[in-house]
Amino acid sequence: MHKVAVFVIFSVTLLTSQVNCQEAILHISNGGTQQEFCILYNQSWTPLPESLNAAIPYSLVNMTSTVLCDSSGVSPEVVKGKALVVMRGDCPFSQKALVAQALGATTLLIASNTTLVSPSANGSEYLKVQIPLALMRYRDLMEAQRVFGDGMQARLFAPRSSKIDASIGVMLLISIATVALGGYWSGASESERFSSGEGGGNGESKVDSADLPLYSPLKVFILVGLMCGMLILMYYFYNILVYVIIAIFCVASSSALFSCIDALLEKLGCAHGRFTILKTTFSVRALILASMCISISVVWGVYRNEDRWIWILQDLLGVVFCLNFIRTISLSSFKICVILLSLLLVYDVFFVFITPFFTKDGVSIMVQVALGPGASGEKTQGNIVEVPAEPQTPSETLPVVMRVPRFSAWAQNLCHMQFSVLGYGDIIVPGLLVAYCSRFDVWINSTRKVYFLSSCIAYLLGMLTTFTVMLLSGMGQPALLYLVPFTLITAATVAGCKGQMKQFWAGTSYEQVLESSQEPLLPEARTDYPIEAEPC
Structure with a gap:
């Protein structure tokens, strides 16, 4: 075996x-409390500062009741000079960005309940949009709303990944x-x-x-x-054999761990402490070591997706x-x-x-x-990055x-x-x-x-x-x-x-x-x- x-x-x-990605950070604060969330952006469309200190804070306005495909129902006084959050859907990202820009918003965040993708558009649309645009998870917005309530301050930045x-x-x-x-x-x-x-x-x-x-x-x-x-x-x-390999790895790795530690203990001259039951001799050291190695493999098997x-x-x-x-x-x-x-x-x-x-x-x-x-948990196609918007069942991977x-x-x-x-x-x-x-x-x-x-x-x-x-x-x-x-x-x-x-x-x-x-x-x-x- x-x-x-x-x-x-x-x-x-x-x-x-x-894999090189286009993730950035949404820093939300309210007084002494602060928290950071994942956002996706497009480097060629909306360059972001590389540090939190260089990022300008803006008041965050939650308007997820609209998808902002047009300016109807939105008062410029409410969003002017602020970071605006709207829902994804019904129209292209560039159209939302142009509407938000016309209303005077300084930043547009698009909340999504589906898979996040880095925003894309053609070259002419890149030139028209002058405000930062990024996607965030809708559940993150709800979490921020629960923690901070109203009066949230938002800063967007993208630390360089070496x-x-x-x-x-x-x-x-x-x-x-x-x-x-x-x-x-x-x-x-x-x-x-x-x-x-x-x-x-x-x-x-x-x-x-x-x-x-x-x-x-x-x-x-x-x-x-x-x-x-x-x-x-x-x-x-x-999908079938991956579980066979995981089980085999647990057995093989626990056996290997036993062999390595046992060889080390033997080199150090540790005693075995033998005892006999029904004419069968057991080693106390081997029993304790085997129990420990099996336990470690079982812990890995149970929590392998953490x-x-x-x-x-x-x-x-x-x-x-x-x-x-x-x-x-x-x-x-x-x-x-x-x-x-x-x-x-x-x-x-x-x-x-x-x-x-x-x-x-x-x-x-x-x-x-x-x-x-x-x-x-990520797919890349050229400059497009995808990140799940909601927690998903972890995919099994080979150890x-x-x-x-x-x-x-x-x-x-x-x-x-x-x-x-x-x-x-x-x-x-x-x-x-x-x-x-x-x-x-x-x-x-x-x-x-x-x-x-x-x-x-x-x-x-x-x-x-x-x-x-x-x-x-x-x-x-x-x-x-x-x-x-x-x-x-x-x-x-x-x-x-x-x-x-x-x-x-x-x-x-x-x-x-x-x-x-x-x-x-x-x-x-x-x-x-x-x-x-x-x-x-």
Whole structure:
């Protein structure tokens, strides 16, 4: 079951990125009380100041009893020099704006009970309208009316959202730390197997019962083929399979969390505290730890759609899932690494860039599966932004990404949370190569860990390149497009410079001894047996 869970989660990983929006802030105050609400505007139509201090306060007049398609029934004295709120409907936004402008209003807010869209018009209408125009939720107006009553002061402003957000740094730290820790853990496990005698004196490493070795090119092709099939099934049967993936993730992540914490406690020398019931021995530490891990997964499963804080728990479970995956899956040789990473690079690029030419809505299969139908709460078509006007049932999304809120997206987060997103696959796939390099350092008894450190640095440079291209292009990037070449070329270069390409390429199949002209792989291999003795 654990192996199936690992495969299914791994099969639907990806990278996505931020979306630039046209949200702004409506600041309402009355004496010492103040509150902010989400509004949508059009940058090319009604430029707004970038800070609250630069925004001019106006008295807010609630006239949602009219749609203001004409000036009948509206007294200029009532709205002159004030911010006016009317209902959406019956006529274009530009017509409402021109009527409000003729009446002397300084700002027009259009309240909506339906999906908010950033106002649009043709070029000639842009030139005619001289007052700010924005859309707001009708429920927000009712909330402001309840809190402030009459005499509300309104200020509109649109804080600039920087492309370079602190969330990118957090994402970079999470990814490099996870890859480095996963690779180190894999190498440490390999070293322990040698030290405990599970590895033969000739350098052969036996497979741990928890390991899933990949030592056959055929297995790699089958694995990638199954991943393609899984992604296509998710695309066509998303509404059903998403709950299967969520359930599997809860099981796999709780198991991974248990493995990570248990390994840490074992390293610290924490006692088990065993007891026996009906001739069955139980570990107190294991029972407490299992209960805690299961509880954490259950909490995530119950509150998985609470965007404001659940991302912390999802990232925690994602990190331990990736760590355990990198430790568990063992690539036996650099040849297998090249085949697997190359195939997954093609897989990533094909399902991100090529599939939009075949889908009816022009959206890539991978992005559609990752975000789910309407999962982001926002749709963008050119300069048009849509935001739900009323609370909606959250769309289920696959738990296969790290999510960090965009700290600089103040206005956007009022409307809906904005996240920087990184797929688990962009951590796991290069992490498998880093783990192989770490194990190879053990096999050749490298004290400086040259292969491991160089592959970690290559991963860091690949991630920096990915984020740089994403920021310059303004588009999400398939990170494997940069990570795979960086890590593979770096590893091959190190092996070539050290004259160990033959050994590095062949690796170990877990069935045969690593053929090498080096001295015995570990010091234990030279000292455990007398010179004339034949090792077992």
